[in-house]
Amino acid sequence: MDTLSRFFFLLPLTLFLTLNPSQVLSANETGIDLIRKTCDHTLYKSLCMSSLQSDPNSLKTDLKGLATIAINLAKANATDTSEQINKLFNTTTDPFIQDCLTDCSENYADAVDQLGNSIAALDSKAYNDVNTWVTAAMTDADTCEEGFTAEPGHKLVLGDRNTVFSQLCSNVLAITNLLAGA
Ligand SMILES: *[C@@H]1O[C@H](CO)[C@@H](O)[C@H](O)[C@H]1NC(C)=O
Ligand SMILES: *[C@@H]1O[C@H](CO)[C@@H](O)[C@H](O)[C@H]1NC(C)=O
Secondary structure (H helix, E strand, O other), X not given: OOHHHXXXXXXXXHHHHHHOOOOOOOOOOOOHHHXXXXXXXXXXXXXXXXXXXXXXXXXXXXXXXXXXXXXXHHHHXXXXXXXXXXXXXXXOOOHHHHHHHHHHHHHHHHHHHHHHHHHHHHHOOOHHHHHHHHHHHHXXXXXXXXXXXXXXXXXXXXXXXXXXXXXXXXXXHHHHHHHHHO
């Protein structure tokens, strides 16, 4: 994505976060209702529901716990994509694709680190830092995707992994935004 399309990609998220001043979710609330209410504040609700519910701990935890789980899910997804990139590297002899995959491998390694940092920031309630780290991780996925689009026909080498990862990160930002306002 170039800068302009990144702007339009992030614009709805920004508007969304601005137009939805976080409603206070009761601090002790847990369970499926909390998951549903939380996901209602995200842009990708069904992904939010299905991903959070894939971790049974999300039924027993509060909003902060959900934020931690959401970050861990995004981190696991980035780790999984890193492994996929390594596998794909050996299946192609196309130097363009190999270059892209090499770059993407670094992008996703950075994303995994940044999400690790965001968990530490969340633990110390440094919500602005969480925002910064998670946004940086999203940008890594954009950069990876951008590499492939430089030559036509290669956009889908990683399938929709970059998109889904960005959506997981977007959901994290919406959840931590709720937490920051709670
Ligand atoms: C890719 O190939 C290299 C060299 O042939 C090998 O060392 C490496 O283990 C392979 N990686 C995977 C993920 O198969
Ligand atoms: C990450 O997301 C991709 C879809 O983009 C999915 O195929 C993969 O299973 C996910 N991996 C993990 C560990 O969440």
